[in-house]
Amino acid sequence: MINTSYFGSSITSQLSRDISNIRERIEKTSSEAVTGKAADPTAHLSGQIGKSMLTQQAVEAIDRDTSLLQLREARLDITQQSLERMQDNLAAISVRALDALSAGSPVEREALAGDARAQLDAALISLNARHGERFLFSGDATDKAPFGSSEAFLEDLRAIADAASDKADFDARMDAYFDSETGDFANRFYRGSKTSSDGDAVTGLDPAIASTLRNLGILSMAKPGDALDKFSTGQTLDIISNSADRLVQSDADLTQLRAATGILQGRVADGMKGLAQERLVLNNLLEGMTARDQYEAASELKSLEASLEASYMLTARLSQLTLMNFLR
Incomplete structure (x- = not known):
């Protein structure tokens, strides 16, 4: 017999981790939408890190x-x-x-x-x-x-x-x-x-x-x-x-x-x-390397907020199901 309470608990834990990750991404993306700059310049630069260092x-x-x-x-x-x-x-x-x-x-x-x-x-x-x-x-x-x-x-x-x-x-x-x-x-x-x-x-x-x-x-x-x-x-x-x-x-x-x-x-x-x-000129070049399109960041922010809301709702439903299984 499958232990449904175990699966429910496992899914809830995964959702909790996902929610935490989404919230971090929302915080970064929100900053990018306001400032127009990558919240994590090193990760954003990726293959351009050498060029960025020389410019700096x-x-x-x-x-x-x-x-x-x-x-x-x-x-x-x-x-x-x-x-x-x-x-x-x-x-x-x-x-x-x-x-x-x-x-x-x-x-x-x-x-x-x-x-x-x-x-x-x-x-x-x-x-x-x-x-x-x-x-x-x-x-x-x-x-x-x-x-x-x-x-x-x-x-x-x-x-x-x-x-x-x-x-x-x-x-x-x-x-x-x-x-x-x-x-x-x-x-x-x-x-x-x-x-x-x-x-x-x-x-x-x-x-x-x-x-x-x-x-x-x-x-x-x-x-x-x-x-x-x-x-x-x-x-x-x-x-x-x-x-x-x-x-x-x-x-x-x-x-x-x-x-x-x-x-x-x-x-x-x-x-x-x-x-x-x-x-x-060099400052503009550096800013271009670390720039984030604000419209794109705003769109991503809306998507993340929707995902966060859905995750909260799913977590709530799973919690109710787990409680009902327990009562049975």
Whole structure:
């Protein structure tokens, strides 16, 4: 005699397992119908797993390159801003110097010296700019601030003026001080490295920077009673006039330096734009590999829900039959 209760129990157990499986499939398919992406990408990719891995590696390489470009972008932006602040007011200071010479007024000379000193302070602060822990104008010595204080700088220039016998001697001593190889400016006041392995970097020894600091320093001593007054009046005024003229050229040189930095910024921006476009293409490719047709998923979901409902009904009927057999 066939044990009907055993068969009923066996079928019920199988239905229970089927129901559990259907519910799992409903959960996955429901997610796919909403997101349009395979709930199990690995299983969905199947034979394309190798292609997917290579594509993902390409995306990661692009992300690394983008990070490097973002780092370059940040450093170049700070460099550009520092040079801009250094260049502020140079033209106005040159004009003020010429006005002071024309007026021949001690008050005008004192005002000129004050403006030049303020710009010198701002320039040195700008040149000590950092990105993180990296000083940007120190060449390879990125752990060192490139310049000391304006007080120390002017102390050097006043010592040169005190030691000079006349304007010609003063000019010669200044040339020696600012010599890029042997001068104290490059070897003592400047604390950074003369070389830079970073092709984007601008060092504090760039001629445009050195020239700007030189002329701002001289004009900072323009007020009556300062170091330049040791020379004859004619020589003092000549020194001020020459520095004002040279500051105009320094301004132009800084413009060229900023333009060169701007070209690098443009290249970095173009590089980032190109990488972004490449990443978009690869992302679309990856998404295409793991995509699930939402209409198809919705249709499957309805079918699964119907199967689940039927399984529940069948389980209920079997349970009733089993109970009736037991009662008999």
